[in-house]
Structure formats: structure tokens, C-alpha cells
Amino acid sequence: MKKVKIDRLYGNETIKKYIEDRINGGNLFHAVILSGKEGNGKSTLAKQIISAIACRSQIAPCGQCDACKKILNDECVDIHIIKLPEGRSFVPIDSVRAIYDTVAYKPNDLDFKVYLIQKGDKMLPQAQNALLKLLEEPPENVYFFILCEDEKKLLPTIRSRCEVFRLQEFSAEELLKYLQDNYEYGDHKAASSLAQGSLGLAVKMLSGDDPAIKRRQISDRLVELLLDRSVSEFEFIAFQYENIKSLQELFEIYKLLLSALRDILAAKESDSAELLYYENTEKLDDYANRYSSFTLASMCKAMLDVLSNEAVNTRLPLTITGASSKLWDMKFNGEK
Ligand SMILES: [Zn+2]
Numbered sequence: 001m002k003k004v005k006i007d008r009l010y011g012n013e014t015i016k017k018y019i020e021d022r023i024n025g026g027n028l029f030h031a032v033i034l035s036g037k038e039g040n041g042k043s044t045l046a047k048q049i050i051s052a053i054a055c056r057s058q059i060a061p062c063g064q065c066d067a068c069k070k071i072l073n074d075e076c077v078d079i080h081i082i083k084l085p086e087g088r089s090f091v092p093i094d095s096v097r098a099i100y101d102t103v104a105y106k107p108n109d110l111d112f113k114v115y116l117i118q119k120g121d122k123m124l125p126q127a128q129n130a131l132l133k134l135l136e137e138p139p140e141n142v143y144f145f146i147l148c149e150d151e152k153k154l155l156p157t158i159r160s161r162c163e164v165f166r167l168q169e170f171s172a173e174e175l176l177k178y179l180q181d182n183y184e185y186g187d188h189k190a191a192s193s194l195a196q197g198s199l200g201l202a203v204k205m206l207s208g209d210d211p212a213i214k215r216r217q218i219s220d221r222l223v224e225l226l227l228d229r230s231v232s233e234f235e236f237i238a239f240q241y242e243n244i245k246s247l248q249e250l251f252e253i254y255k256l257l258l259s260a261l262r263d264i265l266a267a268k269e270s271d272s273a274e275l276l277y278y279e280n281t282e283k284l285d286d287y288a289n290r291y292s293s294f295t296l297a298s299m300c301k302a303m304l305d306v307l308s309n310e311a312v313n314t315r316l317p318l319t320i321t322g323a324s325s326k327l328w329d330m331k332f333n334g335e336k
Pocket of ligand 1: 055056057060061062063064065066067068069
């Protein structure tokens with residue numbers, strides 16, 4: 001007899017154990033709601049459950065057999081995916097009604113069929129009611145998966161017909177550990193603190209695909225350059241010319257730079273300052289010792305001035321040189 005082991009989903013131990021026991025006991029659910037943040041494994045878990053049911057290996061899902069491979073590679077014709085159409089805010093009722101057209105047909109690759117609704121909480125009540133009829137009288141050998149970020153947006157009548165699993169959110173520390181264990185390169189700390197509990201987002205950010213992480217990396221570097229006495233104003237400006245491509249990006253980065261400076265100043269004034277930018281005080285103590293509170297406060301003031309003139313600054317190079325020259329004035333005048 002086969003034994004189910006869900007192993008491709010990170011964390012979520014209680015949920016995995018429960019699902020394994022249910023499938024091992026042949027006590028299957030025909031409708032499941034998987035709820036959780038973007039990037040926290042809803043699709044992964046759905047595929048794991050589907051392949052666990054389909055796989056005939058001793059330990060399932062094996063990931064190697066035809067059924068497992070097709071399911072993992074999104075090539076299984078018996079899994080019908082209902083998507084949120086691009087540019088639309090809601091899953092159209094027609095997409096749900098279309099299920100009725102195919103639900104009675106026999107499966108091809110597997111012994112069963114699956115309907116997987118990707119953004120279940122984007123179904124308006126009408127669409128949900130159309131789905132409800134199917135859940136009330138489920139056709140044989142058909143499984144429904146409803147993925148959503150907030151299961152409370154689903155009608156109570158839908159929820160009561162499904163098994164509901166709320167996937168784990170990860171703390172910044174848990175994400176940090178995961179990234180450090182699994183990825184060698186990148187700014188693990190920034191990615192884990194910016195990902196807001198989402199594992200998928202943290203990985204995306206670490207790989208540098210995310211604009212937010214890029215801005216953060218640039219602003220980290222600006223802090224280093226600004227607070228280094230051996231760096232010239234010219235170098236500071238040249239770095240910005242090279243790395244910042246639009247005014248909008250520049251202002252986003254200057255906002256980050258301002259919160260970093262504010263943290264450094266706050267750390268200098270108090271041991272228990274609440275930090276906005278930095279995760280911990282590791283780098284802060286070093287930075288805080290480099291310049292006086294007066295100079296740091298003046299730099300903050302200079303950044304505030306630049307940011308408050310966001311509307312009148314229309315040219316990127318001029319804004320960069322203007323802001324940099326203000327900061328350099330503070331850097332030297334403050335220390336006299
Ligand atoms: Zn298999």
C-alpha cells in the first residue's frame with residue numbers, strides 16, 4: 001500500500017501531517033480551500049495533494065512517474081485551471097459556468113479530474129453561487145481546489161462545503177533562515193525583512209528580480225558612501241548617475257536614505273530607538289559614531305528639503321547634483 005509524504009512544501013508541518021493522514025486513510029475531501037499570502041505555497045501544496053492522490057509509487061508523490069511529472073510540469077490535461085483574466089479585477093461568472101461544460105467528461109491522464117480556481121476570493125457572489133451548485137452535488141471523481149489570499153471573502157456556504165487550510169506566514173527570522181540555508185548569494189537580510197511573511201516574495205527579492213530590493217541595495221550603498229570620509233562628492237554623484245534611471249526611482253531611494261539616516265540618528269540618541277530601516281543595530285553603531293548628531297540631523301533636513309520639492313524637480317541629473325551638494329555641505333559644515 002502506498003504511503004503519502006508531502007515533502008515539497010516548506011514549513012506548515014501540521015497541515016502536511018493532517019493531509020497525509022487523510023489521504024493515507026482513503027478519507028478524501030473533494031473540495032479544498034487553500035488560503036494564504038501570495039508566494040506561500042498554495043499552488044505547490046495543491047499539486048502535492050493532486051499528485052499524492054494520482055501517484056501509484058510506494059511513497060507518493062514520487063515526482064518521477066508519468067502522473068507526477070505531468071502534474072508538476074503543469075501538463076496534465078485533467079487539471080483545469082480557472083484564472084483571473086489579465087487586466088480584470090474579478091473572475092468572470094462565465095469562467096465558472098464553463099466548468100459545467102466539461103465536468104461530466106471522463107478524465108484522460110488520471111483517474112480523476114481537478115478544477116483549480118486560482119484567485120478564489122476574486123469571484124463575485126454570483127460566480128461563487130454558480131460554483132456552489134457543483135460543490136453541493138459533487139460529480140464523482142472530481143476535486144475542487146480554491147486558492148485565495150483571504151478565505152473570508154468566500155461565501156460561508158462555500159466555506160462550509162470545503163476543507164479550509166490556512167497556510168503559514170513566516171516571520172522575518174524564519175525567512176532569513178530559509179534564505180541562508182538555501183541560497184548562497186544575495187542580501188538575505190533585506191529580502192527577508194521586505195518580503196512581509198511571503199516565502200516566494202523573499203526568494204524573488206533575493207534574486208534581484210524585485211525593484212524594491214534593488215532600491216534598497218542602492219540606498220544601502222548611498223549610506224555607506226555618504227558616511228565615508230574618504231569618498232568624494234563626485235563619487236557619490238557618479239554612483240547615482242550609473243544606478244538610478246528615473247526621477248521616480250530616485251525619490252523612492254531618497255525616501256529610503258532618509259529613513260536610514262533617521263535610524264542612525266535615533267540609534268545615536270537612544271539605545272532603544274524604534275528602527276524604521278535597519279533590522280538590527282549591527283551596522284548602526286558603526287555609522288552612528290562617524291558623524292555628530294548635529295550633522296546627521298542636518299543631513300536628514302537636507303533630504304527632507306529635496307523630497308518636499310519633488311514636484312518642482314523635473315530633471316534627474318540636476319536633482320541628483322542638487323541633493324548631493326546639499327548633503328556634502330552638511331557633511332563638512334556640520335563638523336566645523
Ligand atoms: Zn509518482
